[in-house]
Amino acid sequence: MQLLHRLKHLPRDTRDTLFLLLVIAWILLPLVEPLPLWCSAMAALVLLWRSWIAVKGRPLPSRWWLLLLLLLAAGATWYSHHTLMGRDAGVTFIAVLLALKTLEMRARRDAFVVFFLGFFALLSNFFFSQSLLTAASMVIGLLGLLTALVNHHMPVGRPPLLLAARTAAGMALLGAPIMVVLFVLFPRIAPLWGLPGDAMGGRSGLSATVQVGAIASLALDSSVAMRVRFEGAVPAQRDLYFRGPVLSTFDGREWKPLRSSFPQALQLASRLQVSGTPIKYELTLEGNRQPWLPLLDATPEPPTLKGYTTRMDSALQWTTDRPIGELVRLQAQSYTAFRHGPLQQELGLQDMIELPAGYNPRTLQYALEMRRDPRYARADAPTLVAAVLDKLRTGGYRYTLDPGVYGSNTADEFWFDRKEGFCEHIASSFVLLMRALDVPARMVTGYQGGELNGVDGFWTVRQSDAHAWTEVWMAGQGWVRVDPTSAVAPARTGSLQRLLPPRSVVAQALGAISPGFEINLRALWEASNNRWNQWVLNYSQSQQLNLLRNIGFNAPSWEDLGSVLIALVVGVSLLGAAWTQWDRSRQDPWLRLLQAASAKLQRAGLPVAPNTPPRQLALALQGHAGMEGIQDWLLRLESWRYAPKADNRPRTLGTLRKEFGQLRWPQRLPPTA
Incomplete structure (x- = not known):
């Protein structure tokens, strides 16, 4: 309470400065994560220093101090980014x-520079x-800057910030319809429209290579990887495999x-051969600066993705011609019943049984012992796969998010020592054992499962849904998906139960209030985020043209879009002019004419109030040479209003208005006689 009392009685300059510094801190707060630590620390210290100067009434630092700090900032920027150009260095x-x-x-000029720099920094948040x-x-930051700007234009007295905030909010509301129209109709002409390609830098996700233990870190990331909306029936949960990078080369530690x-x-x-009814769906993929498209297994036809060229490689992995650095939406159709790969032995299958020399000797020895067992000496691939899966089910193996750090012989540790691991530990060890048994195998990464949002009907696939499974080649069948994690933890792919990291304090508190409250709140928030993505971030050129089709254009073009925008601007302008004319007609025309006369006399130097009646204006002009015509006009103006039966009353107000324009109003009153 004492602090609030002190803040309330601060001088106005101090109060306004502290408010502006608070708004700047709010604008810079979202930039703490993407920008270097020294930048956030330096900005915070400078703002605290300026607050101390304002509260204590100390003088501002000299320009030499500012020059030194500027050179220090430029040097630190160069050291961090090796350039002063580009998005990161510029912001x-x-x-x-x-x-x-x-x-x-x-x-006053310095304050305006701060305001406009603040608006620019406000926009830079959307680069990240x-x-x-x-x-x-940023809407809060915008209202804060507008409030500070309005308050700066109130130089008299000590107006409350709430008054300036109401004015700023009214300005923002008046401008909102214009912004909506420009957003909807302003042509989106690539590549000028949109964010730079590095706007999604730092996003986590699947990688082109996998070290054993790397995917487990993604389970800690609950951010959204993509959203899927199916047309018609949704595939069974066990079939929700979204294919990513396929890894076939192992160097002992890393799959490539x-x-x-x-x-x-x-x-x-x-x-690839597909069968059955295709599954049609729309997929909204978050930008992750990677070129692959995690489509549902298997997708024979190219997805519909504007602005990108797509191709499928021999491992059924779909990629684009460049990394995806923005939110994209595509349509695809996939088949859960499919077959791919050679049906008979080929020379190329030798790549799928290669093992790095000097690694996992116990796994190799175990494979040799299995082959010496009469049951498996001449066993085919399905029999060997069934045997290894049975070992995973009955051998005491455990599916865990934190199996510890593995050494160089990852398969040996999994099979014989730890007997626990995440999906890539299990998949990698399974592939290595199958290869040691001379069965071609490879590891596939991607996403498995998802979560249905009951609010908007979209399936949300998170980074924590990242998964690794295997494909084993079988004669007469080709490549067959085998998910060894299902043998250890059937709930992982059957009922989509995830291993989750410990929840935050806030999540635990919400869960304590009601078991379903946290889930429903999260679903509502993500549905809102999805609508924002679909309607705002993914509002594209094609959607603009579709809008024109909906309002009657058969074959809309950019010229049609420009015509609609111009017509709307002209229409709104005419509507505004008509409203202004109507609003003026509501005012008393006699009073408006008197106010015009008072304004001319005030500008000429006559000390009168805006509400001074005509007779007093005429009396105030006495003694000034050459003002007789204006005095007579003012008396007749009064007579028209208050003495309708007087002989000198003009018949119409239009006569007085015409005379008003003919009078020679002085630029400066002549001196009194």
Whole structure:
């Protein structure tokens, strides 16, 4: 209470400065994560320093201090980004400059520079995130800056900030319809429209290579990887495999895409064959700066994705011609019943049984012992797969999010020592054992499962749904999906039960209030985020043209879009002019004419109030040479209103209005006689 009392009685300059500094801190707060730590620390210290100066009434630092800090910031920016150009370096420098500029707010011009730098920094937040939460945060920042700007234009007295905030909110509401119209109709002409390609930098997700234990870290990330909306029936949960990178080369620690020593003609072809009814769906993929499309297994036809060229490789993995750095939406159709790969032995299958020398000797020895067992000496691939899966089910193996750090012999540790691991531990060890048994096998990464949002009907697939499974080649069948994790933890792919990290304090508190409250609140928030993605972030050129089709254009073009925008602007302008004319007609025309006369006399130097009646204006002009005509006109104006039966009363107000324009109103009153 004492602090609030002190803040309430601060001088106006101090109060306004502290409010502006608080708004700047709010604008810079979302930039703490993407920008270097020194930038956030420097900006915070400068803002605290400026607050101390305002509260204590100390003088601002000299320009030498500012020059030193500017050079320090430029050097640190160069050290962090190796350039002063580009998105990251530019936003870093802008954030520091905004903070430093507050140290030289000596004049009105300096304050305006701070305001406009604040608006620029406000926009820069969208270079790193365009989420609904970021947008809501920036709306608050915008209202804060507008409030500070309005308050700055109230130089007299000590107007309350609430008054300036109401004015700013009214301005924002008046401008909102214009912004909506421009958003909907302003042409989106690639590549000028949209965010730079590195706007999604830092997103986590699947990688082109996998170290054993890497996917487990994604289980800690509950951010959304993609959203899926199915047309018609939804596939069974056990069939929700979204295919990502296929990894066939293992160097002892890391799985990588195939690096074959065979010529291209001898490498394996996809030979995809599908059957059954296709599953049609729309997929909204978050930008992750990777070129692959995690489509439902298997997708024979290219998905509909505007702005990108797509291709499928021999391992059924779909990729784009460039990394996806933005939110994209595509339509695809897949078949859960499919067959691919060679049906008979081919030379290219030798790549799928290669093992790195010097690794996992106990796994190799175990495979040798299995082959010496009469039951498996001449066993085919299905029999060996069934035997290994039975070992996983009955051997005391455990599915866990935190199996500890594995050494160089990852398969040996899993099979014989730890007997626990996440999906990639299990899949990698399974593939290595199958290869040791001379059965071609490879590891597939992607996403498995998802969560149905009951609010909007979309399936939400998170980074925590990242999964690794295997494919084993079987004669007469080709590549067959085998998910060894299902043998250890059937609920992982059957009922989609996930291993989750410990919940936050807030989540635990919400769960304690009601078991379903946290889930429903999260579903509502994600449905809102999805609507934001679909209607705002993914509002594209094609949707603009579809809008024109809906209002009657048969074959809409950019010229039609421009015509609609111009027509709407002209129509709104005419409507505004008509409203202005109507509003003026509501006022008393006699009073409006008197106010015009008072304004001319005030500008000429006559000390009168705006509500001075005509006779007093005429009396105030006495003694000034050449004002007789204006005095007579003012008396006749009074007579028209208050003495309708007087002989000198003009017949119409239009006569007085015409005379008003003919009078020679002085620029400066002549001196009195």
